[in-house]
Amino acid sequence: MTTTLITGANKGLGFETARRLVAAGHTVYVGARDPERGRRAAERLGARFVRLDVTDDASVDAAAKTIEADGGLDVLINNAGMETRTEDNSVPVASTVTADHMRTTFETNVFGVVRVLHAFLPLLERSAAPVVVNVSSGLASLTYLSDPEHPAHFYPGIAYPTSKTAVNMLTVQFAKAYPTMRINSVEPGFTKTDLNGNTGTQTVEEGAEIIVRMAQIGPDGPTGGYYDVNGRLPW
16 A cells, blocks of 8 residues: 655645555545644545644654654655735735745745755655655746746746756655656646635646646656656756
8 A cells, every 4th residue: 555645735735645645545634724624624525634834943843753653654745835926816026025025935945945955854764665856846947947938937926936946856855866767847837726815827736737647656667857737857
C-alpha cells in the first residue's frame, strides 16, 4: 500500500488529487492547517487527516511524527501555496510589491516546501519507491515569462512567479542530492481555485491530472524535471 501526504489538501487541487489517489488505492493523509476543515475533507474522501501548517516548524514536525508512527511515507505532494492579492483580486506589480508581500509568499511557497522536505525526507528514504511532487506553476518558467509570444509573458505579478521559480530550483537541487527519489515540479495550469479568486480557466479535475500522474511514477521514472500534462517544460 502506497502512503501519500498532500499538503493543503482540504480543498481545490489538493482535495481533488487526494480523491484521485484514494481511488487509485493510496492511503492518503490530508494535510491542512484548520482541523475542522481538514477532518471534514478527510471524512469525505475516505482519507486520514493530519494537522499541518507548512509555515510552522512545530506543526510540521508533529505531523511527521504522526505519520512515522503510523508506518511511514512513500509519496509527498507539496501542494500548499498562496498568492498575495488585493481586495479587488489584483496582484502586487513591480511598482507596488513590497518586501512584506515577498516574505509572506515565500514563507508558504518556498520556506514551507523546505520545512516539509526537511521533516519528511527521513521517512521517504525508508520507502522502496519514494516520490516527491512539488506543485509549481507555468509562471515559474523564465523562458515563458520572457517570451512576448507566450501568454505567461503578460502576467504582471512579482511575488508568486518568483516563489515558484524558487520551487523549481529546489526541485533540481534536491533531486541531485537524493538520486534514489523521484522529485519533480509540476504545472497544473490556470485552474479555478481560491488561490486566484476562482478566475482560472480549468477545472480542478483538469488541473490535478499532472499531479496525480507524477505522484504515481515508479523508480525508473524521471526526476529533477518540470512538467505539465503535455510533457517537459522549459525552465
